[in-house]
Amino acid sequence: MVEYIRGKDAEVLSNPNSLWGFILVHLLLKSGVTEVVVSPGSRSTPLVIALERQDQMRVHCVLDERSAAFMALGLAKASGNCVALICTSGTAGANFYPAVIEASETNTPLLVLTADRPPELHGSHSGQTIDQQKLFGGYIRWYQELAVPSKSNRTMAVLLETIPYAVERSNGPQAGPVQLNCPLGGALIPGNGKLDDKFLPFLYEETYSQIAPRKSMQISVDDSSIKLPQKGIIIAGTVFSKMGKKECVDLANLQNVTGWTIFADVMGPWRSNKNTFKQKLITQFDCILRNENIAKALKPEFIIQIGQLPTSKTLRGWLEQNKLPTAIIDNGAMSLDPLGRAATYYRESIQSFSRRVTTTGKDLDYAQKWQGLESEVIEVVGSELNSASPAFEGRFSKELFEKVPESLDVFIANGMIVRDAESFWYPTNKKQAFYYNRGANGIDGTLSTAIGAALASKGVCLFTGDLSFLHDTNGLLQAQNMSEHLSVVLMDNSGGGIFEHLPIAKREDVFERYFGFPQNVHIETLCAAYGVRYQIIHSVDEIENCFDDVETPGISIIHVTTNRREDAAYRKVLFNRIAENLTL
Numbered sequence: 001m002v003e004y005i006r007g008k009d010a011e012v013l014s015n016p017n018s019l020w021g022f023i024l025v026h027l028l029l030k031s032g033v034t035e036v037v038v039s040p041g042s043r044s045t046p047l048v049i050a051l052e053r054q055d056q057m058r059v060h061c062v063l064d065e066r067s068a069a070f071m072a073l074g075l076a077k078a079s080g081n082c083v084a085l086i087c088t089s090g091t092a093g094a095n096f097y098p099a100v101i102e103a104s105e106t107n108t109p110l111l112v113l114t115a116d117r118p119p120e121l122h123g124s125h126s127g128q129t130i131d132q133q134k135l136f137g138g139y140i141r142w143y144q145e146l147a148v149p150s151k152s153n154r155t156m157a158v159l160l161e162t163i164p165y166a167v168e169r170s171n172g173p174q175a176g177p178v179q180l181n182c183p184l185g186g187a188l189i190p191g192n193g194k195l196d197d198k199f200l201p202f203l204y205e206e207t208y209s210q211i212a213p214r215k216s217m218q219i220s221v222d223d224s225s226i227k228l229p230q231k232g233i234i235i236a237g238t239v240f241s242k243m244g245k246k247e248c249v250d251l252a253n254l255q256n257v258t259g260w261t262i263f264a265d266v267m268g269p270w271r272s273n274k275n276t277f278k279q280k281l282i283t284q285f286d287c288i289l290r291n292e293n294i295a296k297a298l299k300p301e302f303i304i305q306i307g308q309l310p311t312s313k314t315l316r317g318w319l320e321q322n323k324l325p326t327a328i329i330d331n332g333a334m335s336l337d338p339l340g341r342a343a344t345y346y347r348e349s350i351q352s353f354s355r356r357v358t359t360t361g362k363d364l365d366y367a368q369k370w371q372g373l374e375s376e377v378i379e380v381v382g383s384e385l386n387s388a389s390p391a392f393e394g395r396f397s398k399e400l401f402e403k404v405p406e407s408l409d410v411f412i413a414n415g416m417i418v419r420d421a422e423s424f425w426y427p428t429n430k431k432q433a434f435y436y437n438r439g440a441n442g443i444d445g446t447l448s449t450a451i452g453a454a455l456a457s458k459g460v461c462l463f464t465g466d467l468s469f470l471h472d473t474n475g476l477l478q479a480q481n482m483s484e485h486l487s488v489v490l491m492d493n494s495g496g497g498i499f500e501h502l503p504i505a506k507r508e509d510v511f512e513r514y515f516g517f518p519q520n521v522h523i524e525t526l527c528a529a530y531g532v533r534y535q536i537i538h539s540v541d542e543i544e545n546c547f548d549d550v551e552t553p554g555i556s557i558i559h560v561t562t563n564r565r566e567d568a569a570y571r572k573v574l575f576n577r578i579a580e581n582l583t584l
């Protein structure tokens with residue numbers, strides 16, 4: 001008998017739902033799922049009871065399904081493994097939608113189990129019943145409606161195929177969300193009944209002994225050689241699959257073979273593995289390319305792109321203008337060229353691509369020019385920021401980025417903070433993983449995703465704006481259950497600082513109300529209500545000790561207050577001025 005139900009067999013066999021719940025949960029476990037996020041509700045009861053019996057998968061319970069789904073997303077991003085997400089019937093599942101979209105856009109594996117009422121109760125106002133079929137439209141990799149558990153052996157046996165397959169489809173070849181709609185009728189808790197003995201085999205481990213986590217299919221590649229010219233740029237962009245030191249070593253090998261320059265996005269493993277690379281990583285490409293003469297003079301012959309293009313409009317404009325031959329390396333089956341460059345796709349790993357590369361020689365002089373410019377920009381930014389207003393957001397960001405302890409991984413929210421990270425997060429050897437919701441760029445679910453990432457790692461530091469934070473304060477409910485640490489650096493410029501950079505900022509009649517959206521929430525009181533630690537930072541001199549409690553489980557808010565209008569004005573001149581003064 002399956003070890004963890006020994007002695008509970010009568011309960012498991014007491015009705016079809018109870019047995020169905022046990023089989024489904026046991027199959028999740030056998031298929032390699034280790035984390036499950038559940039939200040309270042009645043219809044999913046058979047799954048919850050089955051989950052409570054086992055202790056090999058960690059089960060989290062989150063009230064708000066939107067937060068729950070984002071937390072599952074964070075867990076999946078940080079672990080690289082499929083996370084199961086369970087809710088009751090009705091609107092509950094609809095709250096998963098934004099996280100499902102983000103999971104779809106970033107190839108993040110989620111298995112969504114939406115409990116439902118049985119078909120005969122649909123369409124007649126029987127209560128908490130909506131149409132849950134294909135609830136997430138085109139954003140899922142696979143959908144299946146399960147049969148209502150019954151006294152037919154078939155409704156149980158089919159799970160042996162469906163559940164491992166659902167987990168497999170979620171994990172690859174293009175990872176992403178999968179929905180199983182689970183209609184359940186009759187008694188939802190174990191009772192005094194007894195199912196026929198024909199069901200007994202489902203209680204024995206032998207029935208499941210051949211089921212194992214399935215490896216994602218490898219996309220086949222040819223082994224012909226790829227000839228590259230001397231002068232090229234590798235854009236190591238925003239990556240969505242779990243990457244770390246290994247991919248950096250592979251990228252460094254590609255650089256060693258070609259001698260090419262690497263533009264390193266902050267959203268990837270590149271900038272926290274500096275010593276892996278022999279050449280200096282280029283992080284200030286946005287500023288350098290603002291200088292038109294330099295942009296023209298340093299036109300390369302070829303581009304290799306890994307992951308999504310960095311946000312920099314200047315970089316994108318430069319690529320579009322120059323119409324360079326481009327190779328995109330991506331084995332996640334993603335479409336990654338918004339510029340219509342007619343790129344060649346290589347559906348393989350960086351490692352297998354670089355093994356095939358041959359070159360006509362290296363142009364090290366070209367590579368050195370980029371490195372010289374990188375050093376110059378960083379030096380000038382350093383001295384400019386020292387004389388900038390002590391309340392300048394970028395100055396706080398830069399200092400705080402440097403101070404984040406090595407023991408924490410990093411989550412970067414959308415808004416100005418991601419621009420700050422692009423500009424001021426310089427390469428280190430801290431080996432920190434970077435997380436972000438850049439698939440759909442939503443400001444929703446930020447806190448919950450970061451909580452999920454913290455739960456699946458050694459602890460996380462989230463950098464977020466105030467509106468992104470306030471959008472998901474329900475996530476704070478999880479603070480009481482956390483055994484890991486999350487520091488939240490809350491850059492509070494009272495509203496949407498990012499909109500200050502759009503032409504609409506000049507329209508004083510509408511700007512503050514509809515875009516700036518200033519808020520006066522008393523953050524300290526909010527934190528107190530949830531029992532979350534709080535500290536406020538007024539100037540850069542006060543950040544020395546702000547990460548002192550990273551060994552303590554739960555959430556710590558580090559509240560930084562700034563002024564978005566002054567900030568925008570300063571940023572506009574800063575990088576243009578630096579770029580203008582650059583020379584080759």
Ligand SMILES: Cc1ncc(C[n+]2csc(CCOP(=O)(O)OP(=O)(O)O)c2C)c(N)n1
Binds near residue numbers: 442443464468499
């Ligand atoms: C779900 C969702 N709603 C709206 C937006 C549009 N949006 C982008 S940034 C932003 C404001 C962000 O403000 P904040 O988090 O304070 O960051 P700041 O821009 O001030 O740095 C909004 C509303 C979005 N990206 N996602």
Ligand SMILES: [Mg+2]
Binds near residue numbers: 465467492495496497
């Ligand atoms: Mg803001």
